[in-house]
Amino acid sequence: MYIPHLEVSQVRNLKSLKTDCHPLANIIYGVNGSGKTSLLEAIYLLGRGRSFRHRDLRLVVNHQAEELVVSAKIEKGMPAKVHQMGVRRTSSGKFAARFDGKTLQSSVQLASELPLQLIDAHSFNLLEGGPSQRRQFLDWGVFHVEQTYGDVWKRFQKALKQRNQLLRHGRIEEESLSAWTAELVPLSEQVSRLRDKYLSGLVKHVREVARLFDGLGSLDIEYYQGWSAETALAEVMSGDKKRDFSVGTTSHGAHKADMRIKVDGVPASEGLSRGQTKLLVYALKLAQATYFRETTGDSCVFLLDDLPAELDVHHRQQVVACLYGLDCQFFVTGVDRSDFDVLVKDRPHQMFHVEHGAVTAG
Numbered sequence: 397m398y399i400p401h402l403e404v405s406q407v408r409n410l411k412s413l414k415t416d417c418h419p420l421a422n423i424i425y426g427v428n429g430s431g432k433t434s435l436l437e438a439i440y441l442l443g444r445g446r447s448f449r450h451r452d453l454r455l456v457v458n459h460q461a462e463e464l465v466v467s468a469k470i471e472k473g474m475p476a477k478v479h480q481m482g483v484r485r486t487s488s489g490k491f492a493a494r495f496d497g498k499t500l501q502s503s504v505q506l507a508s509e510l511p512l513q514l515i516d517a518h519s520f521n522l523l524e525g526g527p528s529q530r531r532q533f534l535d536w537g538v539f540h541v542e543q544t545y546g547d548v549w550k551r552f553q554k555a556l557k558q559r560n561q562l563l564r565h566g567r568i569e570e571e572s573l574s575a576w577t578a579e580l581v582p583l584s585e586q587v588s589r590l591r592d593k594y595l596s597g598l599v600k601h602v603r604e605v606a607r608l609f610d611g612l613g614s615l616d617i618e619y620y621q622g623w624s625a626e627t628a629l630a631e632v633m634s635g636d637k638k639r640d641f642s643v644g645t646t647s648h649g650a651h652k653a654d655m656r657i658k659v660d661g662v663p664a665s666e667g668l669s670r671g672q673t674k675l676l677v678y679a680l681k682l683a684q685a686t687y688f689r690e691t692t693g694d695s696c697v698f699l700l701d702d703l704p705a706e707l708d709v710h711h712r713q714q715v716v717a718c719l720y721g722l723d724c725q726f727f728v729t730g731v732d733r734s735d736f737d738v739l740v741k742d743r744p745h746q747m748f749h750v751e752h753g754a755v756t757a758g
């Protein structure tokens with residue numbers, strides 16, 4: 397799967413851009429403030445319906461414009477077929493997404509049409525941040541390999557929200573709480589089983605990718621499902637009732653899941669340098685892409701913001717070699733063109749120069 401053609405209009409300082417893209421390496425270089433990250437943001441917007449920089453999409457629409465539009469041709473499937481995909485966001489808040497002329501109802505549908513992986517300056521939070529970051533990582537993976545997951549996940553979130561609303565309400569009837577608990581338990585278990593199964597399949601790929609990178613020790617990844625593995629969730633929740641009432645929220649379940657990663661026996665959040673942390677994040681995301689390819693036969697698109705600032709030259713080479721090996725299309729940004737010359741020398745690629753929001757190939 398890749399993007400052969402991209403059009404961006406009024407995304408931050410990118411006023412109007414129409415370009416063909418390379419099926420593998422797209423190198424975007426230019427001085428700070430020229431619009432490189434905005435270009436990745438535009439592609440992300442197309443695949444996720446949101447920005448990775450701000451919650452509020454109004455900030456992403458060019459200050460002088462009423463709306464932004466990102467559209468692209470997407471080539472995928474066997475035999476390969478070209479599809480047309482687009483998103484539009486007005487500064488007053490209206491959002492619309494289309495795929496092959498049909499309106500999409502939610503950004504979840506965008507994600508399944510255009511699987512994206514992003515690595516930027518904040519990605520170390522996958523290891524150093526809270527468990528929700530790691531749940532998101534797992535959910536990306538399960539969502540893209542298990543067709544039923546999107547629906548199960550949505551139903552789970554809804555039941556959890558309802559139960560928490562009841563708990564917060566104060567004076568509630570035991571009966572309605574029990575009804576929501578009975579609804580939530582099997583959904584929580586289902587989400588958990590799918591995540592667990594996914595992680596078991598992923599671990600060997602993480603180890604394999606990590607082995608390609610110098611400087612990462614032996615890896616252990618354990619899944620914590622959000623409640624004790626020895627006790628059935630229904631039993632745990634029945635024991636939690638008093639506590640849930642007093643804290644006004646559901647104490648255990650798949651919404652508390654985490655992925656516990658150790659390097660040479662030490663938790664990754666404690667024992668790694670910032671450089672090693674970043675490297676491990678690359679290993680995790682590249683492993684996801686590998687597993688995705690193995691299970692679906694398809695590739696995802698990588699967005700790598702400011703790669704030269706993130707990794708030393710030796711590890712940059714290893715990451716880029718891995719991306720070529722995966723046959724993934726990638727868009728990578730950096731200030732200096734010369735940083736990339738050595739990385740893609742003798743390999744197929746396309747350079748793009750960004751200057752004051754204008755993008756030129758070459």
Ligand SMILES: Nc1ncnc2c1ncn2[C@@H]1O[C@H](COP(=O)(O)OP(=O)(O)O)[C@@H](O)[C@H]1O
Binds near residue numbers: 408456
């Ligand atoms: N909504 C907006 N409208 C117009 N310009 C914007 C908007 N938001 C940010 N900018 C400007 O866009 C420029 C490009 O930013 P960015 O893509 O982060 O650059 P780079 O990644 O090349 O350093 C910046 O100069 C920033 O001030």
Ligand SMILES: [Mg+2]
Binds near residue numbers: 432433434701702
């Ligand atoms: Mg930038």
